[in-house]
Amino acid sequence: MSHRQTTEDLIASLAAMPAPPRLRMSRIALQIVGLVAIGIFALLFTTGLRPDLAEALTTPITLAKTAIPLSLAAIALPAAMLTARPDAHPPLWLLALPIAVAVALYLATMAGTPVSMIPQRIIGVSIATCLTSITALSLTPIIVGTALMRRGATTRPTLTGALIGLASGAGAAAGYALHCLDDNPLFFVTWYGIGIAIATAVGAILGRHWLRW
Amino acid sequence: MAFMDTYAPPRHCPLPAIGGILLRSLADEREVALEPQGEWERLLTAANAGDGAAFARFLMQITPVIRGIIRARAVTMGPDEHEDILQEVLLAVHLKRGTWQGDRPVRPWLYAVARHKIVDAFRRRGSAVHVPIETFAETLPEDRSDEPMAARxxxxxxxxxxxxxxxxxxxxxxxxxxxxxxxxxxxxxxxxxxxxxxxxxxxxxxxxxxxxx
Missing domain, CATH: 1.10.10.10 (Winged helix-like DNA-binding domain superfamily/Winged helix DNA-binding domain)
Structure with missing residues (x-):
C-alpha cells in the first residue's frame, strides 16, 4: 500500500512512453492468406491438382466444393480482423449463408441417395488424407495468425481465435478441394466440415489463452 | 493481348454483395483522421502521432470519466481497488491505443476498453470483494482484539x-x-x-x- 503509484505518476510515465504502432489488420490478414496459400501450393506441387480440374469446376456441385469453403474463409477472415478493435462489431451472421448452402446441399444429396448407400457415400475413399491435409495446412496460419492478433485488442479472445481457425481451416479446405477427387457432398461436407471444425476449435483454444489482455 | 484471351471473369463469384461489406471492414489504412469529432479525438490523434503532452492531457481528461464508470460498476469494491482498476484501464488505453481508428469517435472505443478491463478486474479478483470497514463502524462491537482470528x-x-x-x-x-x-x-x-x-x-x-x- 505504501508504495502505491499515484494515478498522476502513471499518466506522466505513460505519456513519456513512445506511442505503440498503429494496428494494421489488413497486413495481418495478408500474412494469414499467404501462409494458407504457401501450404496449398506445397501440397498441390507435391501431390498434384486433380487431373480433370478444369472440367470438374464446370459442375456446380464440384465447384461448390471449393466455393463454399472459400466464401466461408472470405467472411471469417475480415470478421476476425475486425474483432481486433474493441469497438467494432463484425457481421457474424454472414457466416450462416455459406453454412446454409452447405447444409442444403447435404440434405438434398441425402434425399436423392438410397438409404443403404448413404454410409458408403459419407465414408468415401480418402478420409485420412482429407482430414490430415486440412488440419495440417491450417495449423501454421492459425498459430501465426493468432500470435499476430496479440497486437490487437479483442474483447472476445475465444471468438477471435475461432474465426482465425475457421478462416484458416476453410481456406485450407478450399485449396485441398483442387486436389481431392471425391465430389459427393455427403463426403466433402462431412469431412471438410469436420476438418474446418477442428481448425476452428484449435483457433478458439489458442485465442482463449493468447489473446487475453 | 494474350492475357485478355486467357482472362475470364470468375463465373461464380460467391456472394458478391458481401465482398463489399467485408472489404470496407478491412479498409483500415487511412493515416490521418478525416474529421476529428472533438477534443478527445484531436488529443488522441496527436498522441498517436507521438505527442506525449497531448497523450498526458488525454489521459487526464478521461480519468474522471473512467473513474465514474468504475465507481458505478464496482460498487462492492473500495476506493483503493477503484484506483487500481482505473490504472489498469489507463495502462490498457496506452498499450492498445494503436487499435483506435483515427476517423472514428474515441468514446465507443474507450468505453469498450474500459468495460473489458473492469470485467477482467472483477474476474481476477473473484468473489473477494472489498467492503470498506467504515460502512460497519456503527454496528461493529468495540475492537476487543483481532488476535484469535489472526492466530487461527x-x-x-x-x-x-x-x-x-x-x-x-x-x-x-x-x-x-x-x-x-x-x-x-x-x-x-x-x-x-x-x-x-x-x-x-x-x-x-x-x-x-x-x-x-
Missing amino acids: DAAAMLSQIDERSAQIVRAIAIEGENAETAGERVGISAGAARVTMHRAMKRLSSLAERMTK
Whole structure:
C-alpha cells in the first residue's frame, strides 16, 4: 500500500512512453492468406491438382466444393480482423449463408441417395488424407495468425481465435478441394466440415489463452 | 493481348454483395483522421502521432470519466481497488491505443476498453470483494482484539508449509525474535534463517492469495 503509484505518476510515465504502432489488420490478414496459400501450393506441387480440374469446376456441385469453403474463409477472415478493435462489431451472421448452402446441399444429396448407400457415400475413399491435409495446412496460419492478433485488442479472445481457425481451416479446405477427387457432398461436407471444425476449435483454444489482455 | 484471351471473369463469384461489406471492414489504412469529432479525438490523434503532452492531457481528461464508470460498476469494491482498476484501464488505453481508428469517435472505443478491463478486474479478483470497514463502524462491537482470528489464520497457513520454515516464521514474524536466535533454535545460520524466512513469506503470500480467491 505504501508504495502505491499515484494515478498522476502513471499518466506522466505513460505519456513519456513512445506511442505503440498503429494496428494494421489488413497486413495481418495478408500474412494469414499467404501462409494458407504457401501450404496449398506445397501440397498441390507435391501431390498434384486433380487431373480433370478444369472440367470438374464446370459442375456446380464440384465447384461448390471449393466455393463454399472459400466464401466461408472470405467472411471469417475480415470478421476476425475486425474483432481486433474493441469497438467494432463484425457481421457474424454472414457466416450462416455459406453454412446454409452447405447444409442444403447435404440434405438434398441425402434425399436423392438410397438409404443403404448413404454410409458408403459419407465414408468415401480418402478420409485420412482429407482430414490430415486440412488440419495440417491450417495449423501454421492459425498459430501465426493468432500470435499476430496479440497486437490487437479483442474483447472476445475465444471468438477471435475461432474465426482465425475457421478462416484458416476453410481456406485450407478450399485449396485441398483442387486436389481431392471425391465430389459427393455427403463426403466433402462431412469431412471438410469436420476438418474446418477442428481448425476452428484449435483457433478458439489458442485465442482463449493468447489473446487475453 | 494474350492475357485478355486467357482472362475470364470468375463465373461464380460467391456472394458478391458481401465482398463489399467485408472489404470496407478491412479498409483500415487511412493515416490521418478525416474529421476529428472533438477534443478527445484531436488529443488522441496527436498522441498517436507521438505527442506525449497531448497523450498526458488525454489521459487526464478521461480519468474522471473512467473513474465514474468504475465507481458505478464496482460498487462492492473500495476506493483503493477503484484506483487500481482505473490504472489498469489507463495502462490498457496506452498499450492498445494503436487499435483506435483515427476517423472514428474515441468514446465507443474507450468505453469498450474500459468495460473489458473492469470485467477482467472483477474476474481476477473473484468473489473477494472489498467492503470498506467504515460502512460497519456503527454496528461493529468495540475492537476487543483481532488476535484469535489472526492466530487461527496464521496457524492454518503455517501448517501448509514445511516445519522448519514454519518455526522460523513463528519465531521471527510472530514472536519477534531476531534472525540469529531463530536460526539457532532450528540449527541454521542467521543468513540461512533470513533466506528461509523470505522464501516462506513468499509462499505464504501466494497461499493467502489463493485462499482469498
